[in-house]
Amino acid sequence: MSLIQPRTLKGFRDYLPAVMIPREQLMQTAREVFRSFGFAPIDTPTLEHLEILTGKGSEETDRQIYRFTDNGGRDVGMRFDLTVPLARFAAQHIGSLGVPFKRYHIAPVWRGEKPQEGRYREFVQCDFDTIGTESVLADIEAVAVINRLLETIGFDRFTISINNRAILTGLLEHLDLADRSVAVLRSLDKLEKIGRKKTADEMISAAGVTSEQADAVLQLADCTGEADSVFATLTQISGGNETAMTGIARLRDIYEGSLASGVPKQRLRLDVSIARGLDYYTGVIFETTLDDLPTIGSVCSGGRYDNLAGLYTKQHLPGIGASLGLDRLIAAMEQLNLLPTASTPAPVLVTYFDKDHRDDYLRLAHQLRSAGIAVEVYPEPRKLGAQLKYADAHGFTIAIIAGGTEWAEGECQLKVLATKQSEQVAYTHDHPSALVDRVAQLLAPSGDGA
């Protein structure tokens, strides 16, 4: 029989242990942070009726949907994001769940786009949202969640940029550009990429604004720095427009509430030039950048929207949420050497080279595990050298070595693999605590347990 070539589809990938271990850790950290704010997990089906999915994103996302007709003749599609399923879910269940409804959802999505470096056709999204309230407290909380997420994952130097779309809207009203807001915002979105001069040119040519109007809009880019001065400048350039004033007051609330929620001041940045797309967000908007890797782009973005599920229900459901960019974060952690390199989740390898003592190795491993220490027992009584090579290759921290002599004398050898230092520790099945304690000490974050 000829063999089938083992291969993955173009644009898809396997996650091997060395990559999957930190991914799983990251997802678990995210879950714990979400839960610590009272967000609850949900899950939705991978497949939805096609009519639920199409016409929700752009024409491009429609084209990218994996779609087919199932055996029952139904037109179905694989979800391309977690927002459309959330909208469908909320429309269907909000009556029984009630509002406010706070959920997180960590799950894969599929897009048949052209694969590129670092872009795959299957990737995991990690979203949290608060639905059914317009309260600024939910906006503040979203900032606090982002701060805690990044902090708990292990970042210290990052910046959460905050804006309120209402300020832009008010400024455009003040400049008599309300009817051209889409075109103006589309240009403004490119500011960071193409620079001030080109952005102004584009606004003039594409949105048909005067060069004075373009200058006035681009003053927004100067509104950074100390909060009080930003708010003062904003008030001035928007000429007291009511929409803008309400927007500024809310942005101030979010800023101050974030500080009260424990977000360090140096991580908060008011940036009234960020717009994040054109239609979806209506209020506060966030982006999060890593100070040591700004070029990687935003690792957690989101904002407030007016009405989540208008396509499926008449119930008005405002909300706020954000999405953690797992793949980007992993890439960043790799570049910043923040990723563990082990391909084993257990730090301790019990070597097995005296066949007659198989059950002794098993008992020893059980005792360590009962003390909360993850332990692998090498499965075959091979030569010690081969087992230590295995331990090194997989990134174990400690190898425990015991042969006939050690068993007879009631001790084990502990070998710290990084330093190659060994020590003898007393051990019998009836008195395991010296060994258990010493292993725990060696594994403690302080390092050598000294």
Next chain:
Amino acid sequence: MSLIQPRTLKGFRDYLPAVMIPREQLMQTAREVFRSFGFAPIDTPTLEHLEILTGKGSEETDRQIYRFTDNGGRDVGMRFDLTVPLARFAAQHIGSLGVPFKRYHIAPVWRGEKPQEGRYREFVQCDFDTIGTESVLADIEAVAVINRLLETIGFDRFTISINNRAILTGLLEHLDLADRSVAVLRSLDKLEKIGRKKTADEMISAAGVTSEQADAVLQLADCTGEADSVFATLTQISGGNETAMTGIARLRDIYEGSLASGVPKQRLRLDVSIARGLDYYTGVIFETTLDDLPTIGSVCSGGRYDNLAGLYTKQHLPGIGASLGLDRLIAAMEQLNLLPTASTPAPVLVTYFDKDHRDDYLRLAHQLRSAGIAVEVYPEPRKLGAQLKYADAHGFTIAIIAGGTEWAEGECQLKVLATKQSEQVAYTHDHPSALVDRVAQLLAPSGDGA
């Protein structure tokens, strides 16, 4: 614009928080147990080349595969289990990963089967396997993992039934039935369901054995009880057949090694009549039943197989693994009242009813969270009654209540929702510890913290 009806596909379901919270907990427990034995996580794509998936299970699973042609003209399918992707993965990566390779994989699979009560077209599988070793230590470890899984999830009374297929093979050799083993085993598999008499009849009619041969095979069903007597009976009825004797010795090793690995004796049952399917397993087989709910069937099953990936590689990859039945376990936990009923992952609700103190509520919540306590802040300054109703409906344990008076006097009210008992506790932002300590005390497993 007319609304689109929000609905899920037939055979698919949404997981709401009250269901998803325990599911996530269960999956997290499984991950921790797998890791504590050195099993590492992997993930594989949802979609595979169709040729990878078809012809691997039965004709029925082939029919059930969700399949389509993608935009690139490739024939693709959604995985219907985690074993076929593991085989493809191993064939592709084992060269770089090396053996022994220990992995777990928790992920959804899809089967277009007729939906029934409790059966869905999308469900999560939870598998662990050790690949590339024939050592009995890996067999023993699988039993120890199953024991620890069930124990950590919260079960005390369960039974792990163990068999070694080699004993059956040896017995059939001894009875000159080696050429009819498939038909005999197919009948034997029904023993528990249809009883001894009907099983014997079927063996005679379908496998063409004599009634003496059927009786001899069915003696296996009597081989239960104390290990030593089981092994003695087995030795006797298999007439010293070499395959059977080797199989018995290995089963004894697994039994004794499991005890050494901390599996309590009363949870182990030797049951040489279980066969679990016909072709795949070649050595040890397990099934796990809950003593208080035996009718629910096996909640964790598996066994040893000869060669995992023969369709994709010439490399011989023996292995052993098992699969935890998540949905069955959840159903069992529900029946045994082992499931939490809250639909919030946070036990504490900070009510918010004095608008002027918004940032004070936020700061208080931040302080509790920093002490590791999960806290939700009600997002709007609604009437206290409505907020307490929300707290009750979602299963919060404690509500924290503070109005203008409390803030002025430097205290908060703690309300334990189940008992409706309230107490005043000192609290200011600069001295939060009395409150933090008391909340932690009330949330401790001991109950009222007395």
